[in-house]
Amino acid sequence: MDDHGNWLSLAEIASRINAAELRATDLVDQSLKVIEEKKDYDAVIVTTTARARERAQVIDEQVKRGENAGRLAGVPFIAKDNYLVFGAETTAASNILKGFVAPYQSTVIEKLEAEGAICVAKANLDAFAHGSSTENSDFAVTKNPHDKTRVPGGSSGGSAASVVLGMVPFALGSDTGGSIRLPASWSGCVGYKPTYGLTSRSGVVAMASSTDCMGPLTRTVEDAALVLDIVAGRDDRDSTTIERNPEGYVLSGPNMDLHGKKIGVIKEYMGEGLQPGVRAVIDTSIEKIRAAGAEIRDVSLPSLPMALAVYYIVVPAEVSSNLGRYDGQRYGYRYKDAKDLNESYSKSRGIGFGKEAKRRIMIGTYVLSSGYYDAYYKRAQTVRTKLINEFERAFKDADFLLGPTAPMTAFKIGENVNDPLQMYLADIMTVGVSLVGSPAVVVPAGESDGLPVGLQLMAAQRQDKSLLQLAKAVEELVRA
Amino acid sequence: MTTLSREEVLKLAQLARLALSDNEVEEFRKELSDILQYVEQLQQVDITGLKPTNQVTGLTNVMREDTVRQYSYAPRDLLKNVPEVQDDMIKVNRMVG
Numbered sequence: 001m002d003d004h005g006n007w008l009s010l011a012e013i014a015s016r017i018n019a020a021e022l023r024a025t026d027l028v029d030q031s032l033k034v035i036e037e038k039k040d041y042d043a044v045i046v047t048t049t050a051r052a053r054e055r056a057q058v059i060d061e062q063v064k065r066g067e068n069a070g071r072l073a074g075v076p077f078i079a080k081d082n083y084l085v086f087g088a089e090t091t092a093a094s095n096i097l098k099g100f101v102a103p104y105q106s107t108v109i110e111k112l113e114a115e116g117a118i119c120v121a122k123a124n125l126d127a128f129a130h131g132s133s134t135e136n137s138d139f140a141v142t143k144n145p146h147d148k149t150r151v152p153g154g155s156s157g158g159s160a161a162s163v164v165l166g167m168v169p170f171a172l173g174s175d176t177g178g179s180i181r182l183p184a185s186w187s188g189c190v191g192y193k194p195t196y197g198l199t200s201r202s203g204v205v206a207m208a209s210s211t212d213c214m215g216p217l218t219r220t221v222e223d224a225a226l227v228l229d230i231v232a233g234r235d236d237r238d239s240t241t242i243e244r245n246p247e248g249y250v251l252s253g254p255n256m257d258l259h260g261k262k263i264g265v266i267k268e269y270m271g272e273g274l275q276p277g278v279r280a281v282i283d284t285s286i287e288k289i290r291a292a293g294a295e296i297r298d299v300s301l302p303s304l305p306m307a308l309a310v311y312y313i314v315v316p317a318e319v320s321s322n323l324g325r326y327d328g329q330r331y332g333y334r335y336k337d338a339k340d341l342n343e344s345y346s347k348s349r350g351i352g353f354g355k356e357a358k359r360r361i362m363i364g365t366y367v368l369s370s371g372y373y374d375a376y377y378k379r380a381q382t383v384r385t386k387l388i389n390e391f392e393r394a395f396k397d398a399d400f401l402l403g404p405t406a407p408m409t410a411f412k413i414g415e416n417v418n419d420p421l422q423m424y425l426a427d428i429m430t431v432g433v434s435l436v437g438s439p440a441v442v443v444p445a446g447e448s449d450g451l452p453v454g455l456q457l458m459a460a461q462r463q464d465k466s467l468l469q470l471a472k473a474v475e476e477l478v479r480a
Numbered sequence: 481m482t483t484l485s486r487e488e489v490l491k492l493a494q495l496a497r498l499a500l501s502d503n504e505v506e507e508f509r510k511e512l513s514d515i516l517q518y519v520e521q522l523q524q525v526d527i528t529g530l531k532p533t534n535q536v537t538g539l540t541n542v543m544r545e546d547t548v549r550q551y552s553y554a555p556r557d558l559l560k561n562v563p564e565v566q567d568d569m570i571k572v573n574r575m576v577g
Contacts (some may be wrong), residue, residue: 021502035542085577099561100561101561102563103553103557103560104551104553154520156571158570167505169567183519190571195537196536196537210534210535210536236544239539239542240535240539242537242539242543252489260522285543287558291526303525305523306522306525309518309519309521310522312515312519313516313519313522320496327497328563329563329570329572330561330562331561331563332561332563333563334563336563339573340573340575341572341573341574341575342497343499343573344572344573345497346498346499347499349496349499350498350499350500351497351499353498355504357549358498358500358504358508359508361498362489362492362493362495362496362498362508362512363512363515363516364494365492365496366484366492366512366516369492369495372486376519376522378532378536379522379523379525379527380519380522381533381534382530382531382532382533383522384526384532384533385526385527385530385532385533386525386527386530388533388536389530408498420511420514420515421511421514421515421518424515434538437534437536437537458560461536461537463518471500
């Protein structure tokens, strides 16, 4: 911690731990203390105290023996509760998985632990990551760190809140249609969604397999880049993973020179429906980026307004398939008094799943059922191709794209719970890149009526390194 | 305009093996109709000559050696999450009458 009680940068913490200037056991205690003090925000479902303390001791002893304990030595972090982690239940904030203790860990967690990071808790989320506010959690609603009457954004709302509340210096989230970026924007931290396939999905509760991405929520772009550098790359346990950039993702040296960089402002995201306060923050950011030498141009992706409709066909279809495994037989909740296997399935699922999971299973089942498959699912996947083509063209005209993260700031708890369609509209500016597989990052850019507004930056697939370089340069401009 | 009937909702619930309450059937009937109406805008898009996208990274035939790997998990540990176990096997309800 620095003099203001803020966490140091991840690299700084690890370097001080390795130099024996800080002790991992103290950092874990510090983190657990903040978690306890701020538990009324419901950012955390459960702490992994015993295992965290054990791991911290091992790291302190390593350092005492003169060994290097890794690039994240002693750094406490919180994992969204859809990551399988040793030492605690993994519930994905769902009743149907209550009591489930993972017999193995996710690849991302394994890689972070290999570099000395310590998981101290599991963060709240919308159950199975279905949602934009954490209100779909079967357990509790996470409160926005800036205003307790508002949502933190979702579905990685607990992860974002935990970082902003100072519980940990970084947290893990997952992003299927905006679930890292939206809470980063609404809670006020950096959120990074990598290129699809750059981070392994192995050991994370599956939502929609063709867009699920694992990524960090941090206070700075530099920290996000370090976490990505550690977790990115091919994984034998997830055959959709891609090769990492041979140069890695760590940011070092001077900031990217923005002179001559072509940055496209997405026209479709700047139209009507954008809250004036959000527009003001984005416009101010654009002017600062222009003043720093970048060439700002308008870019149009005509099919982008269709992205949300594509998303809410493709994703429920994949959700209904992925949630098929929760049948009450091998793990999770089982209805006890079933007369036959069919009743056991239906009652276990009917009682175990929350409303949003059921809603998505129903939509998915509908769009995949014979007679409707061509009209809905196949058509959506074809419009997706059109979207991919338009993004490809846009990335020929511009090095990067830019826009808001959502049309509005964090809404009030309860405001949209009875209107699922209204809730889905919160994702309207984040689902586009999810469908095309491009990386995107959200950087805090200002406030509107005291609520954070995040600027969203996007790049072509596999351009994660240059996107992070841009984000770091922009972060300094817009925070100034 | 797509509106679902009660029967259609019940049929979907049966296909998805979801026991729904009467209230849920009615709620989902309305909500699914709204959502389906919203996504109907896709019918207006010109998709002539385009193929559907099922994956975005272009990877094909990702192969690995088919070798036995050693894991430290004991079978009993893997059964710990099973709701009902008998003789180290997963116990389920009767399937045929």
